[in-house]
Each structure stands twice: as structure tokens, then as C-alpha cells.
Amino acid sequence: MLTRYSAWAHARLFKALESLPEEALARDGGGAGSILKTLNHMHIVDRIWQANLEGREHGYTARNTPTLPAFAELTVEQRSIDTWYVDYAAGLSGEKLGEVVPFTFVGGEEARMARVDMLLHIVNHKTYHRGYIAEMLYRDKVKPPTMDLTVFLRDVEPDAADA
Template structure:
């Protein structure tokens, strides 16, 4: 199971790196909405990693960061997710509070799947927004990743 998650996070990482490049190359055409969604995607990944690793959360879920910082944030997110996969058991329960202060517990497997699912969902929104703004969406289908 861990190997499958390592592959999913590599897929996620490759997609996000392509988006980082697209945002920088097309910054004059990318909408504020797409920038907001991509920052949210990266911020949420960072927050979930911090919760699992019991580190201080250093960003808010809707914080907007400079386009040129997004690639470094993505790389750090990816590396932390791999650290989690290499050092934690997937059935370990994580106790955390959400941004509203509500307390929850979930196992690491569910949280990691949520990160992947959440990222895929928002990349779909970004693809739609790109098309509406005259940009060709990045191909982020998992099966395309597998064919490479």
C-alpha cells in the first residue's frame, strides 16, 4: 500500500510541477481565481503534512504566495509526504484541529488519500479556468502519467 501512495504522490508532484511552470510562463493570462485555487491546493497539502508530522502550521489555507515560490512549496510538500510514507504507519491515528478549531481524528491513510483527491479536484477547476481564459489546460490524467 505504501508503494502505491509513493506512486500517487509522485503523480501529484509531477502534475503540480507542470502547473507551477504554466503559472510562471503564463502569468499575464492566468486568472486570480486560478492562482487562488492553486495556492489553496498547495497550502492544504502543507497543512495536512504539518498535522501528520505534528509541526507548527506556517500558512493559512487561502494564503496567496508569489508565483515564483510555488515550485519550492510543491517540492517541500512532496518531500514531507515521502517522509511521512517512510516513517509512519498508515493506520496511525492523527488528532488535530481544523481551521475552525474543531477537533478530529483520522488515520494517515485517509489523510494522504484526501491530499491526493483534494489536489486532483482543484487541478480540474484550474484546467476549466485555464480554458475559459484562453490557456491550454495541463494534462493531469493519472493514466497519462502511467503511460510515461
């Protein structure tokens, strides 16, 4: 459910951002940088954790890229990885969710986590950064879309409460 929620929230955010001019997306918002840089960071981290879950090298030495993609390209790429996470989580058994997987952080430190904890981290990470983008939008007098889990459960998965 959390990966479906994350994909839904991303879709709402990207839809709201597509009406903004590219220069607004690239404007430095302080802290983590621009909206585009924050979106790219979220995407790169998604790809890193995808590789960790698949047990392969991710090839990244940083949690962002020196050159940022265009918003349209990033939109397609994020939709693709969101779909991958939804499908991946749906295909995991309870036993597989609890499986502990070794991986290497971007900084080179070795670690181990259960798949379920990795997935929870990924969802939380994106929620945190969507909040940061919402703050940047508010500063620019743009109302961000509602991306709350409760709204997702009410509007998209109302039967979840009966499960």
C-alpha cells in the first residue's frame, strides 16, 4: 500500500509542477537546492535502493547527479521507477519481505537491512522531500497538491480500512 501511495503522491506532485516554467523548477530554494534538483535526488535514491533490493551494484558515488535532466524526462523516469516499486512490493511474500539483504551505501559503508525496512525507508524518504518541495512552492505563492496518506486512503483505497 505504501508504494502505491508514494506513486500516487508523485503523480499528483509532478502534475502540479508541469504547469510551472522550467526556470521556476530550477530556481535555488535553499537547503537541498531547486525543485528539479530535489526531484532528481529522489529519483537517484530510488534507483540506488532498487539496485540494493535487486542485489546489484548501483554505480552511484553521490545521491544526485552533476547535471540535472529536463523536467519532462524526469517525469517519465520517475513514473517508471514508481511502477517498478509498486510491482516489486506486490510480488514479495511475507518471508521475502523479512529477508535481510546486504548492500553498500553510496559512501562505501557496508550494511544490511530487511527488504520491508528498505521499502519503508524509500517511502519515507520521498515523503520528506515532497514536503520540502511543497514548502518551496508555498514560498513562491503556489499551492501544492494535497499528498497526504489519509487522502490517498480515502480517495484511492477506501476499502483498505476493511482489510
